[in-house]
Amino acid sequence: xxxxxxxxxxxxxxxxQSVAFWCNPISxxxxxxxxxxxxxxxxxxxxQFQNNGVVDDSQLPKDRFSAERLKGVDSTxxxxxxxxxxxxxxxxxxxxxxxxxxxxxQYFGPGTRLTVL
Amino acid sequence: xxxxxxxxxxxxxxxxxxxxLSCTYDTSESDYYLFWYKQPPSxxxxxxxxxxxxxxxxxxENRFSVNFQKAAKxxxxxxxxxxxxxxxxxxxxxxxxxxxxxxxxGIGTKLQVIP
Numbered sequence: 001x002x003x004x005x006x007x008x009x010x011x012x013x014x015x016x017q018s019v020a021f022w023c024n025p026i027s028x029x030x031x032x033x034x035x036x037x038x039x040x041x042x043x044x045x046x047x048q049f050q051n052n053g054v055v056d057d058s059q060l061p062k063d064r065f066s067a068e069r070l071k072g073v074d075s076t077x078x079x080x081x082x083x084x085x086x087x088x089x090x091x092x093x094x095x096x097x098x099x100x101x102x103x104x105x106q107y108f109g110p111g112t113r114l115t116v117l
Numbered sequence: 118x119x120x121x122x123x124x125x126x127x128x129x130x131x132x133x134x135x136x137x138l139s140c141t142y143d144t145s146e147s148d149y150y151l152f153w154y155k156q157p158p159s160x161x162x163x164x165x166x167x168x169x170x171x172x173x174x175x176x177x178e179n180r181f182s183v184n185f186q187k188a189a190k191x192x193x194x195x196x197x198x199x200x201x202x203x204x205x206x207x208x209x210x211x212x213x214x215x216x217x218x219x220x221x222x223g224i225g226t227k228l229q230v231i232p
Contacts, residue, residue, distance in 0.1 A: 033220075040224075041224055041225075042121075042208050042222035042223050042224045042225050043162075043208070043222050044222075045219065045220065045221075048219070056219055089160060091162065093162075105152070105164055105167060106164075106220065107164075108154075108161065108162035108163070109161075110159070110160065110161050111160050111161070111162075113160075
């Protein structure tokens with residue numbers, strides 16, 4: 001079974017520039033998550049999708065961050081314009097929501113390390 | 118809101134020995150899930166073990182086991198026969214059962230395995 005795919009793996013930009021990250025979840029997983037992980041901290045949820053609808057974006061800085069999940073499959077997270085404090089690893093995860101089995105386990109992608117100069 | 122506390126920023130263990138990582142959480146819910154995730158230096162986060170709050174029996178996965186104390190809101194991870202490959206950041210996580218099942222992570226414990 002293919003895992004969660006993310007690209008790019010690394011990105012270096014200057015402040016005020018724009019950047020976009022892509023995530024393709026595990027096939028059949030209805031829920032998709034974007035996390036921000038600053039060095040030395042645990043992952044912080046930015047946005048959670050159920051199929052193509054947003055169920056939680058309370059910690060997403062909406063003045064500069066946006067995310068979409070068209071057709072309920074892959075997703076894009078965008079930052080425009082970037083700030084120095086956005087330097088972090090951006091993790092995408094997905095989970096299968098159903099009855100029985102491993103319904104509540106999140107599977108993570110390798111992450112995108114963003115450096116803002 | 119739920120909170121997850123990992124009070125040990127760093128831990129070390131001799132190879133083949135046993136180590137216990139601590140985690141406490143705060144919640145008013147009675148039904149929820151708890152997880153331990155491992156994040157090696159390559160940064161791919163992988164699930165180590167999960168525990169359903171309604172189950173009294175502690176979860177076990179090979180060399181990994183938990184000590185789940187629901188009343189004390191404690192969820193520690195025991196790693197037996199530690200191996201060099203166990204060196205990583207370990208994150209404790211809480212997931213609500215109801216609503217949209219938000220997941221909250223602790224800040225992590227860095228585990229060093231000494232040969």
